[in-house]
Every structure is written in structure tokens, then in C-alpha cells.
Amino acid sequence: MQELITRAKELLADGTVSRVLGWKKGDLGWDPEPAWFEKEEDLEGFVYNPFCGANLSKYLIAAGKLEGRTLVFLKPCDTYSFNQLVKEHRVKKEKTYIIGVGCRGTLDPEKVRAAGMKGIEDAAVDGETLKVATLYGEKEMPLKDALLDRCLVCKGKTHVAYDELIGAQAGEEAGPGELAGDRFAGVERLEALPPKERFAFWQGQLSKCIRCNACRNACPACSCLKCVFDSSQFDSSQKANADTFEEQMFHIIRAYHVAGRCTDCGECSRVCPQGIPLHLLNRKFIRDINTFYGEYQAGADTESRAPLTDFTLEDVEPGIVSKRGGGR
Amino acid sequence: MYQMKKDRLTELFQAISGTKDLFLPLRKCDQTNYGLWTPEEVFDLETLKTVKSAKDCFFPQSEVLYRCKTEDGKISIDPQKLCDRPFVVFGMRACDVKAVEVLDRVFLSEPVDTFYAARREHGTIVSLACHEPEETCFCRNFGVDAAASGADVETWIIGDSLYWKPLTEKGEALTESLQAVLEAADGEASACEAEETVAREQEAIRGVIEKLPFSHLDLSRFQPENTMELFDSPLWEELYKPCLACGTCTFVCPTCQCYDIRDFDSGKNGVQRYRCWDSCMYSDFTMMAHGNLRTSQMQRFRQRFMHKLVYYPANNDGLYSCVGCGRCVSKCPASLNIVKVIKKLGGEA
Amino acid sequence: MQVEHTEFRPKIVAFCCNWCSYAGADLAGSSRLAYPADVKIIRVPCSCRVNPMFILRAFQRGADGVILCGCHPGDCHYTTGNYYARRRMTLLFSMLDYLGVEDGRTRVEWVSAAEGVKFSATMNEFVAKIHELGENVRLEDLRCKN
Numbered sequence: 001m002q003e004l005i006t007r008a009k010e011l012l013a014d015g016t017v018s019r020v021l022g023w024k025k026g027d028l029g030w031d032p033e034p035a036w037f038e039k040e041e042d043l044e045g046f047v048y049n050p051f052c053g054a055n056l057s058k059y060l061i062a063a064g065k066l067e068g069r070t071l072v073f074l075k076p077c078d079t080y081s082f083n084q085l086v087k088e089h090r091v092k093k094e095k096t097y098i099i100g101v102g103c104r105g106t107l108d109p110e111k112v113r114a115a116g117m118k119g120i121e122d123a124a125v126d127g128e129t130l131k132v133a134t135l136y137g138e139k140e141m142p143l144k145d146a147l148l149d150r151c152l153v154c155k156g157k158t159h160v161a162y163d164e165l166i167g168a169q170a171g172e173e174a175g176p177g178e179l180a181g182d183r184f185a186g187v188e189r190l191e192a193l194p195p196k197e198r199f200a201f202w203q204g205q206l207s208k209c210i211r212c213n214a215c216r217n218a219c220p221a222c223s224c225l226k227c228v229f230d231s232s233q234f235d236s237s238q239k240a241n242a243d244t245f246e247e248q249m250f251h252i253i254r255a256y257h258v259a260g261r262c263t264d265c266g267e268c269s270r271v272c273p274q275g276i277p278l279h280l281l282n283r284k285f286i287r288d289i290n291t292f293y294g295e296y297q298a299g300a301d302t303e304s305r306a307p308l309t310d311f312t313l314e315d316v317e318p319g320i321v322s323k324r325g326g327g328r
Numbered sequence: 329m330y331q332m333k334k335d336r337l338t339e340l341f342q343a344i345s346g347t348k349d350l351f352l353p354l355r356k357c358d359q360t361n362y363g364l365w366t367p368e369e370v371f372d373l374e375t376l377k378t379v380k381s382a383k384d385c386f387f388p389q390s391e392v393l394y395r396c397k398t399e400d401g402k403i404s405i406d407p408q409k410l411c412d413r414p415f416v417v418f419g420m421r422a423c424d425v426k427a428v429e430v431l432d433r434v435f436l437s438e439p440v441d442t443f444y445a446a447r448r449e450h451g452t453i454v455s456l457a458c459h460e461p462e463e464t465c466f467c468r469n470f471g472v473d474a475a476a477s478g479a480d481v482e483t484w485i486i487g488d489s490l491y492w493k494p495l496t497e498k499g500e501a502l503t504e505s506l507q508a509v510l511e512a513a514d515g516e517a518s519a520c521e522a523e524e525t526v527a528r529e530q531e532a533i534r535g536v537i538e539k540l541p542f543s544h545l546d547l548s549r550f551q552p553e554n555t556m557e558l559f560d561s562p563l564w565e566e567l568y569k570p571c572l573a574c575g576t577c578t579f580v581c582p583t584c585q586c587y588d589i590r591d592f593d594s595g596k597n598g599v600q601r602y603r604c605w606d607s608c609m610y611s612d613f614t615m616m617a618h619g620n621l622r623t624s625q626m627q628r629f630r631q632r633f634m635h636k637l638v639y640y641p642a643n644n645d646g647l648y649s650c651v652g653c654g655r656c657v658s659k660c661p662a663s664l665n666i667v668k669v670i671k672k673l674g675g676e677a
Numbered sequence: 678m679q680v681e682h683t684e685f686r687p688k689i690v691a692f693c694c695n696w697c698s699y700a701g702a703d704l705a706g707s708s709r710l711a712y713p714a715d716v717k718i719i720r721v722p723c724s725c726r727v728n729p730m731f732i733l734r735a736f737q738r739g740a741d742g743v744i745l746c747g748c749h750p751g752d753c754h755y756t757t758g759n760y761y762a763r764r765r766m767t768l769l770f771s772m773l774d775y776l777g778v779e780d781g782r783t784r785v786e787w788v789s790a791a792e793g794v795k796f797s798a799t800m801n802e803f804v805a806k807i808h809e810l811g812e813n814v815r816l817e818d819l820r821c822k823n
Binding site for chain 1: 356357358359361376379380389390460461462463464536539540541542566569570572573574575576578579580588590592593602604605606607610611612615657658659661662663664667668671
């Protein structure tokens with residue numbers, strides 16, 4: 001971490017960048033917040049630890065409007081979001097200076113709580129163990145059990161965009177090996193259920209939605225200046241959980257709007273206060289796109305055409321959905 | 329003081345729900361939120377904080393005010409019936425109970441909000457003491473006693489027993505109707521013992537509360553006379569930066585009371601006029617014909633905290649409209665929260 | 678005598694592109710080919726004008742089935758519109774299926790201006806399918822129900 005601070009100070013001092021976008025230590029061990037640093041001395045509060053789950057690329061849209069270059073610390077999966085934003089002309093590469101930081105998976109305070117730990121004052125990683133200091137004594141749990149779901153199916157440790165790397169190696173494999181799980185397993189489990197049960201599953205999950213828009217606002221792909229759901233002309237109860245239809249509509253349309261653009265960074269599920277597995281919607285689209293139109297990873301590059309703005313003469317017909325007997 | 333075995337809770341809930349609606353923290357799809365209890369539902373009294381507060385029981389996130397319809401060229405208006413069925417909310421924590429006082433001052437002062445008033449009139453609050461307070465709690469700063477909420481009925485779960493103590497007329501009436509389930513602590517000796525057990529628990533809770541990381545915040549600068557100084561503080565520019573402008577903090581907050589009124593045109597069923605919670609973090613908050621008076625996220629962010637810490641107390645005898653439940657502390661996607669604001673503006677950090 | 682009104686009359690929304698399918702429907706009409714009156718046609722300039730939201734909205738407002746008709750691939754008046762529509766609808770239908778909406782409530786069919794017979798046959802088939810599935814309850818908005 002000290003290395004990151006030193007390098008950031010250098011870049012600020014020699015005028016390469018005008019500000020630094022990173023994380024700042026919180027009051028408790030598990031709540032670092034995304035932060036902007038403009039002066040070298042501010043960087044004393046800088047922190048980078050496994051609780052720095054926030055994907056900072058979303059903030060680059062705002063940073064792009066400011067004078068000068070912004071130094072940003074991106075984890076491997078965050079760089080996909082960055083590329084996607086560059087592709088959509090929402091962020092300019094030349095206004096950004098990326099330091100790619102290594103990542104061994106980020107942690108979910110909710111999971112630590114779910115493991116029965118109350119009153120978490122501090123937490124530190126020790127090898128494969130997470131040591132937690134709570135109000136009710138010292139506790140520990142396997143690190144793997146505290147990882148965010150998205151990290152259990154890590155898509156790789158390779159940064160796809162960076163100016164320099166610190167604490168990370170180009171081409172490094174997704175690993176600790178066991179973390180590179182099958183990210184479509186969850187989707188497949190659902191697909192295998194009878195429609196009625198699938199419906200019940202989503203009904204249960206989506207009816208928890210409180211319409212806080214955290215998923216949308218944290219999502220780097222949701223970069224519209226004005227969201228369709230914020231329009232006063234839009235005949236929908238956009239702030240009210242008035243009818244289960246509204247939540248279904250919101251989440252289907254949101255997932256659809258980012259289909260082919262979603263890099264699967266998992267921020268939506270991370271920020272949802274009600275723990276709705278929203279990534280399962282996005283991954284369904286990703287999986288369908290892969291099967292129907294060929295493997296595609298949004299954000300892997302900045303030039304290729306997105307699947308929904310492209311076509312081939314031989315594309316499958318929509319009837320395929322019923323022909324193959326439902327979602328598979 | 330009454331007492332009963334914890335394993336008879338379902339019996340107690342059945343007795344309550346026989347004559348009244350009963351709202352309990354229910355476990356659904358891995359989350360705990362207040363909801364109408366039926367024997368099929370799973371209640372969860374272990375989770376300290378429900379995701380959303382119990383505010384929904386008195387001021388639901390979305391409620392219809394009236395419906396209107398055009399038939400044969402005539403418009404008919406059908407007002408929504410007010411709540412007329414008694415209900416009980418069981419398991420509210422002391423902070424949520426205090427939050428009801430904050431809401432009361434808004435909705436029960438002139439002009440009285442009839443929807444809210446009807447619910448308050450028919451609702452009885454049974455609180456549950458916080459056996460193990462968490463690090464995100466900072467209720468102590470706002471005069472909340474996690475061990476004694478001052479609700480209609482106070483309860484404690486200690487060991488395998490539930491202790492039940494009615495405090496108000498409503499609480500007495502509810503207790504009266506539950507005589508079959510609750511066992512009055514018979515005789516002086518056992519009454520004394522119950523009192524002592526509860527007192528010990530209260531002491532333990534207060535002991536933990538004292539030691540919580542956020543239990544001793546300095547609120548001295550949040551005074552009406554500092555309004556302009558706080559409003560103009562350059563620190564807001566720095567504080568709001570990570571804010572993603574979502575409404576999580578406002579929707580999980582037990583005291584946020586802003587709402588929007590909108591129409592939903594359902595076609596042949598006519599128009600429903602409903603109100604729903606609004607969030608000052610949203611860009612369409614307080615949108616008027618001429619536009620919006622808060623044009624930047626910094627202003628919207630400032631509004632939320634100035635309202636909670638300065639404007640509201642200035643108009644309500646110094647009562648802060650934050651109760652320190654800590655939901656925003658654990659739920660904010662960017663780990664921002666009112667504690668950070670209090671520390672920064674209060675000069676602590 | 679009392680007449681029982683229990684028979685299910687489905688509401689079907691058919692989005693038809695202006696250049697092919699709408700003309701196909703016209704031809705079906707002028708050729709006196711019958712198809713159920715339950716089908717309500719909404720004319721759109723091109724099949725790719727149909728936003729996924731249109732389809733959800735139709736269900737919200739009480740539709741029991743939604744069908745999208747456009748020019749055959751290769752025949753689009755705007756050259757490529759229906760190719761985009763094809764991808765969009767494939768993904769949307771797959772998502773609806775994933776959410777547990779019954780298979781068969783949505784459909785895409787390419788109908789040219791000369792295919793009056795196909796138009797009427799498609800509609801008859803689709804309405805029969807919706808009869809089989811019954812009322813749409815999984816994608817309904819209770820506020821719009823009676």
C-alpha cells in the first residue's frame with residue numbers, strides 16, 4: 001500500500017496528474033470509501049485493502065469533466081468497466097492515468113455478519129484467514145467464506161487497461177486457483193428449474209426491491225445522463241414499490257439496457273441493500289450472447305462492436321427460445 | 329412485569345394475530361424486514377436491524393390516497409379508506425421507537441396527516457431490547473436507551489425467557505388480552521427476581537453501548553445559530569464526492585419522511601393517486617414547474633444532513649431527526665454516512 | 678335464461694411493421710381470410726422500432742400474448758432493421774423465459790406484404806396457443822386488473 005501512496009505522491013508532485021481517485025480509510029475496518037485526493041498530504045488517509053470493493057471507474061465520468069488528468073487505482077475487473085466506458089465515449093483515456101493494482105478478491109462485510117459475527121470493529125487478512133475484531137471478542141473465519149460472490153468466480157487477474165502496474169503482474173492467472181469458478185453455474189441452476197419455480201424465485205427476490213436505485217447508480221454501464229426511469233413523462237411508479245410488476249419491469253429493463261455492455265463487475269449485487277442477486281440477470285444475457293452470437297466479453301477491448309449493435313445474416317430466430325424447451 | 333418461555337413465542341403471536349394484525353421482522357429470501365405475520369411466515373428476532381425500518385407499518389413506502397374514474401362522462405372519486413383495524417408491531421428496537429416520535433412531530437402537527445394518524449391510533453408498539461448492539465449503532469448520542477425504549481410495551485429476551493412490561497394504556501390493554509399466554513410473575517419473590525434479571529440485562533446492554541465506537545459523537549456544533557456557517561462550509565464539497573446519488577440511505581432510514589405524490593393511470597380502472605417515499609438524493613426531488621432548486625448533488629447531499637442535524641431540531645425543540653440506528657452506516661454503497669458527516673463538520677475528524 | 682360469460686377472451690397485441698406485415702394484414706383482410714378479433718394490431722415503422730419496454734408494457738396493460746411481425750430478413754425497408762430486432766427479441770424472450778414467464782406468450786414472425794395467408798394462419802395459431810396458456814398472471818400489474 002505504501003508503494004501506491006508513494007507513486008501517487010510522485011505523480012501529483014511532477015504534475016502528471018491533478019488528482020488521485022482511490023479509497024480512504026473509514027472509521028471501522030470494513031468501510032473504506034471511494035475518495036478524491038488533491039494534495040500530497042491528503043494521501044495519508046489512503047487505503048487499499050480487501051474491503052475496497054467499489055469499482056472506481058464509474059467516478060471517472062465525473063473526473064473527465066475536470067481539468068487535467070486523474071490518477072485512478074483499478075483492480076483487474078474494474079479495468080473492463082473502464083474500457084467499456086472508453087468505447088462508449090463516456091471517459092477519455094488521455095484524461096486518465098491508471099495504476100493497475102493487484103487483487104486477491106474483495107470481501108463482503110455482509111458475509112462476515114452472516115457468519116455470525118456481530119459488532120465488527122476491525123478485520124484483517126492473515127493468509128487464508130480473516131481475523132475479525134468484534135465487540136464481543138476476537139473471531140476468525142476462512143477468507144474464502146468472506147469473499148464477495150463475484151470474486152468466487154473471478155474472471156481473471158489481468159488488467160486490460162493500465163498505464164502502470166503495482167502489485168500485479170501482466171498476464172497473471174485468476175487465482176488462488178479455486179477462485180476461478182464457473183460463473184454461469186448460478187444461471188444454469190435456475191434454468192434447470194421448472195418455469196413455475198423460476199418465477200417464484202424471481203418473484204421472491206425482486207419483491208424485496210426498495211427502488212433505491214443503488215444498482216443503477218453504482219453500475220459503470222448505467223452511464224446515461226438521464227435514466228428513462230427518472231423521466232416525469234414515463235408512466236411508471238419509479239420510486240414506489242407499488243406493484244410487483246414495477247420491480248420486474250425495472251430490473252428487466254435495466255439488465256436489458258446493459259446487455260452486451262455489462263462487464264460482469266458485480267457492483268449491482270454488491271451494493272443492493274436487500275441482497276438481490278442481480279448479477280444473475282446480467283449473466284443470463286452474457287450467457288445467451290455467448291451461445292447465440294459467439295463468445296463476447298464486454299470491456300475486453302475498446303473497438304469491437306457490441307452484440308446488440310451488430311448482426312449476422314445467419315442469426316438464430318427468436319423461436320429458438322421455445323424450440324430448445326425454455327431457457328437452455 | 330410478565331414473563332414467558334421463549335419457545336412459546338409462536339403461541340403469543342397467534343394470540344395477538346387472532347384479534348389484530350401483527351407485524352414482525354420476517355425472514356424472506358435471506359433478508360429480514362417487517363411484514364404481516366401469518367403462521368406460514370418465518371419470524372426472525374435474532375437480526376438486530378431489519379433492512380428497512382418499521383417505518384413502513386405507519387408510513388408505507390407506497391400508499392394509494394384515492395382513485396378516480398370517468399364513467400358515462402361523470403368523474404367519480406373514491407377515497408382510500410383509513411386504517412381501521414388495530415395492529416401490533418412487535419420487535420421494534422429502541423431507535424425505531426424513537427423514530428416514530430420524529431415522524432409524529434411531522435405528521436401529527438397541523439395539518440394532521442389523516443393516513444398516518446389513523447395508523448398511529450390503531451397501532452401498538454411492542455419493543456424488544458437490543459441484546460447485542462452492533463458497531464454501527466450510535467443511538468446513545470440521540471438520547472435513545474437501547475435497554476428501555478419507552479414504547480407501549482417493552483420486552484427483553486434473556487436466556488430462554490421473554491420479559492414483558494407494559495408502559496402505556498395501549499400496552500396495558502394489549503397485555504390484558506394476552507393473559508392466557510403471559511404469566512404474571514406471581515408472588516413478590518418471583519416478581520423481584522424478574523425485575524432483577526431485567527435490570528442486569530439492561531446494565532449489560534448499556535455497558536456495551538458505552539463502548540461502541542460511535543457512541544460519543546460531538547454534536548455540539550449542530551445548533552440553529554450555526555445554520556449558515558454549517559450550510560456554507562467548504563467541507564460539503566469534499567464530503568459529497570463519493571455519493572452515487574442513490575436513495576439507499578433515505579429508504580432504509582427510520583426517520584426520513586419526505587414523500588412524493590404521483591398519479592398512475594391504470595387505463596380502464598381509472599387513475600390512482602398515490603404517495604411514495606421520495607429521496608432528497610434524487611434529481612427530481614422537489615421538482616417544481618420552474619425547475620429544481622437544488623441543481624447539484626452536493627446541494628442534495630447537504631440537504632439531507634442539514635435537515636437531520638440542523639433544520640429539524642431548530643423547528644422541533646432540539647430533537648435531532650437521526651436516531652442513530654446505523655442502517656445507513658452498513659448499507660451505503662460508497663460507505664458514506666451521517667457519522668462521517670458529524671465527525672467532519674463537528675470538527676472531530 | 679342466464680348466459681355464462683366464463684369463456685376466456687385473450688387480448689393479443691400484434692406489432693406489425695408498416696411495410697410488410699401491416700400490408701400482409703391488409704391483404705388477409707381484403708382476401709377475406711379470417712383471424713380472431715382478439716388480435717389488436719399496432720403499426721410500427723419497422724420491427725426494430727419495438728423496444729423491449731413496449732412488450733412489457735403491453736403485458737402490464739392486460740395483454741395475454743404479444744407478437745411481433747416484420748419483413749423477412751433481407752427485405753427490411755430500412756435494409757437492416759429486422760436483423761437488430763431479431764437479436765433483441767431473442768434475448769428478451771430468453772430473459773422472460775428465465776424469469777418464469779410461460780413459453781409461447783411472445784412470438785416473432787416474418788410476414789411479407791404478399792403473405793396474407795401466413796398472417797391469418799399465424800394469428801390463428803398464436804391465439805390458439807394463448808387460449809391454451811390462459812390468462813397472463815405472471816407479468817401482470819394488479820392495478821390494471823379488474
